[in-house]
Amino acid sequence: MTTRKKAGSLTFEQSMQELESLVSQMEQGDLPLEDALKNFERGIELARHSQQKLKDAEQKVQILTSQNGQQNLDVFEEGN
Template identity: 65%
Template sequence: MPRKPKTPDFEQALQQLEGLVEQLEQGDLPIEDALKAFEEGIRLTRDCQGILQQAEQKVQLLTEQDGDIVASDFGATEEPTP
């Protein structure tokens, strides 16, 4: 069975994105390289957003009670009522 290509993990993608931002902020890249770095940054940003959306969906599935999703803040100290 063929495997689908592995997407980079969030921490790795974020670290790469931070490196690109640092390079762009220095302002010494030729315009062609700066555009390539910007394009890569956009791709990494979308990857990170996708990873976060998947994590949010997993959290919603895990917090489902009796067929209903119980929404609660991550920082909430109260237990959701059944």
Template identity: 60%
Template sequence: MTDKTPTPTFEESLSELEAIVNEMENGDLPLHTALEKFERGIKLSRQSQQSLEQAEQKVKILLSEQGQETLTPLKQDDNN
């Protein structure tokens, strides 16, 4: 049986992960629920990392197409 739940966007994953962290930091969850939340948090973390890696790969491809191998750091203003 396959999971047909749609994969959340990066922003949705991050928001849900923040909510889980807040719930777990509160410390009022029963052990079983805390473990379920932890497992969900790990899954969201992995999905978010994968999304970031895919975005980074796309940036690298776009830069390569432009003949530029790496990102150029922003110049910082001396007033900051």
């Protein structure tokens, strides 16, 4: 059995890669119900993590572009 990292410790790219792998496994349809449910639960966790990473990146871009050339930047607080 492979050990899975906590979703919060993965990069966006790692989360997406694992999510794509889970979806591929589930689409094949050979998983027992219990494994399919575990994969679905992990997929939801990864999707939420990826969504938060995208939201954080969007906020950073908005902070940087809304300054109109000013050198002062707002403090960014990353979501959990």
